[in-house]
Amino acid sequence: MLSIKGQRWRNWTGNVEGTPHYTMYPESIQDVVEVVGVARKKGQKIRVVGSGHSFTPLVQTEEVLVSLDELKGIVNIDEEKMVAEVWAGTKLYDLGKLLEEKGYAQENLGDIDSQSxxxxxxxxxxxxxxxxxxxxxxxxxxxxxxxxGESIVCSEAENVEYWRAFQLSLGMLGIIVKIKLKVIPAYSLVYESEKQSLSTVMNKLEEYKKHRHFEFFVFPYSDEVQVKLTNETTNTGSDLKWHKLKVELLENRMFSLLSKGCKWFPSISKGVSRLSAKAVPNTKIIGPSYEVFATSRTVPFYEMEYSIPSKYMRTVVEEISNLIEKKKYKVHFPIECRYVKGDDIWLSPAYGRDSAYIAVHMYKGMKYAAYFGEVEKIFMKYEGRPHWGKMHTLSYEQLQDIYPEFHSFLQARKSLDELGMFFNPYAEKLFIPH
Known part of the structure; x- marks a missing residue:
């Protein structure tokens, strides 16, 4: 097992960094048990890192940082039950390929596949x-x-009292080493991008929601919106290399140059946003699901995202758009809008309700605090809950009021980790009253 002393760590966008006393790279469950045992004897705290793709200081520590990078790959696939067991550090971009080789896929993914x-x-x-x-x-x-130092297996049938806590735990219950996932037969998707007016999109939300996947991007200071519709298909697609090259050139390299210009001359942000809206392409591609879901993102940014009840999508989008116009914020990144089905996971922002997820972004190095702060007020006005990996300003006092099972999670955490080994100062702000 590799152990590195004093290795500097930073998250993907560079807004969170730190120097752990030790960074450990376990290659087996026994290695993880050993790391925990040593930390317990020394009274050290542990945080676990996957890909460092969060914007919040969830894993920031000056004590022990455990990387899951060497715990990767598929353990096995139960073809009868359609269940894949995978090592916890497996990156999503690798998992998609590995599953497809066996004839399987995940039913849904995000638009970034860099995470473990x-x-x-x-x-x-x-x-x-x-x-x-x-x-x-x-x-x-x-x-x-x-x-x-003990291992626990948790599911709806085993240690069920902890199951809803473990499904979304922020790494505060223990070190996850293996995961069993529901999978489905590999499938292809047809993705279509089109440009519509904001009023058209707002009036057609219910119609658009009938598609397997629907998201849209609202460009500040513009009436033009990018609509993305994705559906399952039995048709075969062409090579996606040309599409990925266009994305790289337009959405990464060209947008990077424009973003740097906005950083140097913030007054051009309005024009850049309008230019970006004009440049939205009409696109149609077909490919394997995991390749269609993923989008390359190399332009660094800050992000805040909240979940709100789905019925408030239109109201909140319009209020944010009006806020930007009124306050004249120097922002050129579009507002990203998505839908997610409700669930019963205790710390899930979608707990108990079908949700609209709305995200605002700012290019790295540009002033974001005032913009994010005012948008956050709008989110909170409409029963907002923050994405745990994105920027927000909430602490224990507010979080306990907006997550109905917040204290159920705290009780499970205390039962599983009486020592508080998996806390850091940021987690204490979120989960300990002050």
Missing amino acids: IAGAISTGTHGTGITFGSLSTQVIEITAVLSN
Whole structure:
């Protein structure tokens, strides 16, 4: 097992960093047990990192950081039950390929596939489609190592009292080492991108929601909206390399240059947003599901995302658009809007309700606090709950009021980790009263 002392760590966008005393790279469950045992003897705290794709300081620590990178791959697939058991550190982009080789796929994914499977479920990563829950809802069993060094297997049939806590745990219950996922036969998707007016999209939300997957992007200071519709198909597609090249050139390289211009000259942000809206292509591609879901994102940004009851989608989108116009915020990133099916996972932002997820972004290095702060007020006005991996300003006092099973999670956490081994200062802000 590799152990590195004083290795600097930072998240993908560079807004969170730290220097753990030790960074550990376990290659087996026994390695994880050993790491936990040593930390317990020394009175050290542990945080676990997947891909570092969160914007919040969830894994920031100066004590022990455990990387899941070496715990990767498929353990086995139960073809009769349609269940895949995978190691916790498996990256989603690898998992898609590995499953397809066996003739399987996940029912839904987000638009970024850089995360590890454990990191994705631990933070509530989601895609879009009102009939699909977050990735956590695909999980049927979790194996983890607790702070006492013992392993626990948790599901709806075993240690069920902890199941709803483990499905989205922020890494605070133990170190997840293996995950069993529901899978389905491999399938293809047809993805279509089109440009519509904001009023048209707002009036057709219910119609658009009937598609397997629907999301849209609202460009500040513009009436033009990008609509993305994705559906299952039996047709075969052409090579996706040309589409991916266009995305790389337009959405990454060209947008990167424009974003740097906005950083240097914020006054051009309005024009850049309108230009981006004009450049939205009419696109249609077909390919394997895991390739169609994923979008390459190399332009660094800050992001805040909230879940609200789905019925408020139109109201909140219009209020955010009006806010930007009124306050004249220097923002050129579009507002990202998606739908997620409700679930019964205690810390899920979609707990108990079909949800609209709305995200706002700002290019790295540009001022975002005032913009995010005012948008957050709108979210909170409409029963908002923050995405755990995205920026927000809430703490224990507010969180306990908006998550109905918040204290059920706290009770499970205390029972499984009496030592508080898996806390860090940020987690304490969220889950300990002050």
